[in-house]
Amino acid sequence: MEIRPIFSAMMRSKTGVILIALQIALTLAILANALYVVRDRTNEANRVSGVDDANVFMIATLDRDVDGVMARQKRDEELLRAIPGVASASWTSQMPLSQSGSNTGVQTNPKQTDSVASPSVYSGTEMLIKTLKLKLLEGRDFNASEVLETDNRLPDQAKPKVAIVTKALAKKLFPNDASVLGKLFYQGRGDPPIEIIGVVDELVTPWGRASWNTDQTGDESFILPARFTQRYNIYAVRTEPGQRDNIMKEAEKVLLAAVPGRLISENNSMDQLRENRYRGEHTMANGLLIVIGLLLLMTASGIVGLASLWVNQRRKQIGIRRALGARRVDIVRYFVTENVMICVFGIVMGSGLAIALNRAMMSELELQRLPLAYLLMGAVSLLFLGVMAVLGPAWRAAQIAPAIATRSA
């Protein structure tokens, strides 16, 4: 093997070697951590909502007064369903990813002092699950007779007795049970028990995973069959594929015409809600991707630059080696091996640095532990980059004619 002579040669120009190795080490430290953050943010931004994102939108009305709102809600739903191309529509208390809604602490035992979970509460009609196109894993959907009409301005309103929970909430509430159907949970100390009658696969909360609280995974929600008397009403609407954008405009006209003095305060597709919710995550991920791109470009150009310098410094030696019988491929192999050695040295340093940076950020910023896969991914891509970057200069070195050995300088 020619590692020993290469190593001795490297020791003669330590500065360059250390600079390249240091650059690779720093690049790896940032690359691994940045890749991890990018992956984490993109995963969150693309998370499954459980909703038929492509065809669902929300439209919210703000009426001048609250009297007669129940009748208006039902009429609004009828009007929406009557629009050609609308598959389903339902009143709802909140929308997934809309960044507005409510959470509540729930217990599995009325005497419990701790909340077992703090899920998001959706209230809606018997049409809500069909409208959002949630996947019912087990149990049944609500029926129309279960939907309560509550007016929070009045005392002693009936409380819902049944609920449909998400798979994640079921797991959190009853971790050891195969089926949660028929199980009871409690919302408040004085409230009656709520029976679980169904489980849906996914229904993201209005916030998704909360950035301020990594415990909030964003998939724990439950749905109660209820309508509220309020001025502000949200309708979820699902359309036939491809018709959403036109129907959104139509729905606005229809609802505005239905009640004088009414305002449409929001009219957003699921895609828009998702975009608004994850704008920060996208900006972060895109910013880091730019940084990653620049980093790789810089490291590659650094390697090309120094390798070219070394090739130029060693023209004579290369000529001598060629004159003594080394083939072109030997010259290329020399430079590639040399570079791989430097890269490996840098990667070893960089792995330590990456872990140290991750630990520092874990304690300062409550970041998650960096999975080793990202380190490995970073290391492999840097090694690949290193070899690719040195090929050019190495190939040029291989073109040096043996005759150069005979010339002075």
Add this chain to the structure above:
Amino acid sequence: MWNYYFLLGWRSLRRNPILTTLMILILAVGIGTSMTSLTMLLVLSGDPIPQKSERLFVPKFHIADMRGYKAGDKPDFQFTYIDTKNLLRDKRAKRQTALFGLSLTVDSGRKDLPAFSERGMATTSDIFPMFDMPFRFGSSWSADADDKASNVVVIGPELSEKLFKNENPVGKTIKIIDRDYTISGVLDVWQPTPKFYRLYGSDATSRPEQIWLPFTNAVSREFSNSGWNNCSGEGAGSGYEGWLKSECTWIQYWAELDKASDAAAYRDYLSAYVAEQKKLGRMPRPEPFQLLSLREWLEDAGVVGRDTKLSTWMAFGFLMVCLVNLVALMLAKFTARAGDIGVRRALGASRKEIFRQYLIEAGVVGLVGAILGLGLSWYGVHIISSRLAEADDFYRMDFRMLLITLLMSISAALLAGLLPTWRACQVRPAIQLKSQ
């Protein structure tokens, strides 16, 4: 000699144009990235009201009951209606105010302007002098209007221009939802940065609300808050009345003291208040209440988000890679000039002179890099601001950041230039002259 070296450094930029361009680009990109994230960090951690931030305080009580209690839990970040009413009545601070967000409808009555929704604040008349809010026309409503829950309103400049163009609307009325409110004043443009007074239920980068009306009025009209409503314990009770009597927290409370040293006395008052409430069976948790200064409040609410800090870390890591790259490039550039150095040394220049000359050359690279970096940071900040802040130009570079950019760029270049310059000093004239 300094001027001459500076000129030499300037001229040397044109030598090896590719290498030089690369150096400047790398430095500028590194500086641009770091300054973009640093600007975000500095803007968010800025003092929104420096003239009185020392004297503004937020009390925080433990409202929740013992359920789910863990030692060291933070107190509630908002107030119940009960405590708001009690503290406002006691008037133990120089000024005090309570506020909650509203989502309102404005009906202009004009044919060309259909009804629209607008964000509002329910608050007390103390808020305007408390936060030094500037008035364009008129003034705040009176303390009497606070007591009588009158239909009076202070509107923001954007709403005023939308409804009344540039005329003075004081004394006119606007219809909010279904009732007419008399305008007592119009605010001037005011963008506290970060927007500190309502950090829950609104974003620190958002525009101020355009409708401000008496707290008592909003309560008498049974307006619910737009924002957070945290009900622990028995829940909200029934009806609006039940909500007001409940342990739900949904109001933000501010106190202004005469001087920062009055905080101790105010703390005593609050602690007596808590003791009294405990006797009534409220606030069962053993943790003490908190009285946060404005700065502590911003910190507590996490205005400087984790992502902002994270990107600053990443950006400075990136700058370090840029620096290492710069070292390599300068090394290449200076090494190529060993001949020049040999001649200068042979002609009598000391190592110190060579050191000075090449370090100044590095500084010139830093200076040019700073100018380009400044442009890049300005662009980066602009993009970030338009994507992440609601208020226009919320993130922007001020004179301080300009100075930081300049200093950072030049010192980065000098730092990167140290090794190459030191190597340049090691050139032995005899060897150089021989090999020529």
